[in-house]
Amino acid sequence: MRSQESRRVVVRPGGTGADAVTGLLAALPGALDGSGPALRLVDPSRPEPPTLPVPRGVAAVVATSGSTSGTGHLVALDGTALVASARATYERLAGPGRWVACLPVHHVAGLQVLVRSVVAGTEPVVLDTATGFRASALASAVRQLGADVPGYLSLVPTQLARVMADDDAVSALRALAAILVGGARTAASLLDAARDAGLPVVTTYGMTETGGGCVYDGVPLDGVEVEVDADSRIWIAGPVLARGYLDDERADRESFPERSGRRWLRTADRGVLADGVLTVLGRLDDVIISGGVNVSAAAVEQALGELAGVGDVVVVGVPDDHWGALVTAVVSGDGAPGLARVRDHVAGLLGRHLAPRALVHVGELPLRGPGKVDRIAAAALARDLLAARDPRTELMG
Template identity: 75%
Template sequence: MRSQPGRRVAVLPGGTGPRAVAALLAALPAALDGTGPAVRPTDPALRPPSPVTAPPGVAALVTTSGSTSGTGRLVALDGAGLLASAHATHARLAGPGQWVTCLPVHHVAGLQVLVRSVVAGTRPVVLDTTAGFRAAELAAAVRRLDPGRPGYLSLVPTQLARVMADDDAVAALRGLAAVLVGGARTAAPLLDEARAAGLTVVTTYGMTETGGGCVYDGVPLDGVEVEVDAESRVWLGGPVLARGYLDDEAADRETFQVRDGRRRLRTNDRGELTGGRLTVLGRLDDVVLTGGLNVSAGAVEQALGDLPGLGEAVVVGVPDEHWGAVVTVVATAAPPLEELREHVAARLGRHHAPRALVRVPALPLRGPGKVDRLGAAALARDLLAGADPGTERLP
């Protein structure tokens, strides 16, 4: 989709700081109703972007994280689509309420917290995580919410894991109407632990191109349409769809397509629909060709999801002269490689079992909670080549 003259764009600072949140909150109402310029919140760590104009009706320009491609794209989000998403969220949860904002507002999840606040007529409690996320500070922020309104919070899985390690934070979050968790796959044991502790956790699936989460706990929001084709590819439709990409016409044509007379988003995710509930199985482009056979990294990650002792983890392929590539687990904590192999083999078969393990202090990220798969693969390759003490590898 080409940038079209018609609407000015206000470039605003992103991040999680109170000034960034206040500036975007002040500009959003006019951006959403079309009486003012569209907004473009930007990562404060990057240099200011080149000026662009927005097509009529577009309220916000947001850059994707590019967690698998390595390159983000500039997404044009309609005001009507952002509002549809906010109203559908309120309808699915406990109605309009007050939010804690702790995700960067230059990413769609953080932006949507502010859109929902505008729709609800409330002002969010701001938790600045520029210097890092601390569960104790989150607990204090949650306790500043108006007890007379439903309280909400949006987190990424890494943040939820830190909450669960802090008893006071868990106690504070029990009073919330919902804790949305998205941006990356959330391990089943972590979800079970949080729900058993009394937290109303709602998993979300979506992306910048859908204005954020559009499927909650596997069920599409009102107006959202989900299809899974013969190749198990997930297609999304409905009023939440973005207008398109402003900076990549080829990707725009490939991603936003018309199917059966209706505009759809062609995702790179594999999934299955059972009784109207979507289960995301991984990505279509996460296949590792090893020993002449294809292994889905997403399937291996899911198989590892209930393994005790495994921290945050991602599965990647690392080039190998003999195998072509080896299935490699990159994790913040893990039991021995042989235990990983037995666990996966029992669920998927021996060929899927990882042949290498790389332990790291933290997974490389691109955007809030999104693992940088390219970065993780490069890190694993370098550490394995250097025989780092935190690595294990079969011949």
């Protein structure tokens, strides 16, 4: 991404603390309309990076999580794109309202909660989750929103699962106009349970490069266009697109090409588009080749998400002399089933040739970003535990 004109940038710490949110809220209006400096949002747990020039019009620079590649990109988000996303969200939902902020503001989902607050002219209720997420504290925060305007909340799936285990939190969240859930795969059983309990859950699909969620319950927001090509790759266009990557010109060119005179985002995700509704199938690179068979990790994860006792799950390939890659399910959750039950369940839904041949039980999956499983770390953990014949592992003979 090249530009001859640059804008002053200030570094602002992220996180979920009240001080970080208050400072960012004060700086956001100027960043969005160009009257103040652009904002470089950083993870407060990491060393502060040097400032860098950005093109005029850019309001914020946000790093992607790098949950599948191990390294992220610095994404330049224009003020007009962030505001367009916020306005399209309100048009899809119940109109401008008030939010609970409980996601890290150095990630795009947390940042967008604040942008939507600025656009609506409302003050969010801040839930500090630096020491952990508690459903009871969330319930108290939601009750502070009041009833003058619609109340909103944005969660990742693991947070929604904890809400569903707390009856008081479920009761409090029923009063909201919408609960956006995204950032990672959400098990259909969890969505069904939440909706059956009366929670107004809206699934979202998007990424840092689209200023956050741009497809709600499978339907693109107004102004957003989605296409799926012959390789099942998802392409996105519209006013919500980021300016591009600041740190990698080659990736910028490849990810934001022009087609028919318009800029598009060439995502790394697979999907199906039918009657205007997008179904995301997983990443294009999530296929594990095991014994000559292509195994979609996302399909197996979706199947395991429906199995009782399974909390969070990620399916990875572990190098193996015989299979090439051993399909391995890494699962958390009290009472998670054993390998035989896991294989029978997946076999019944997808066929036995796609069933995991190894199982690793962990307390929590490694994360990189809010709710995003760190697949590289999970694969390394599974490899090490299987090699050590750790009692938390099971392996087919």
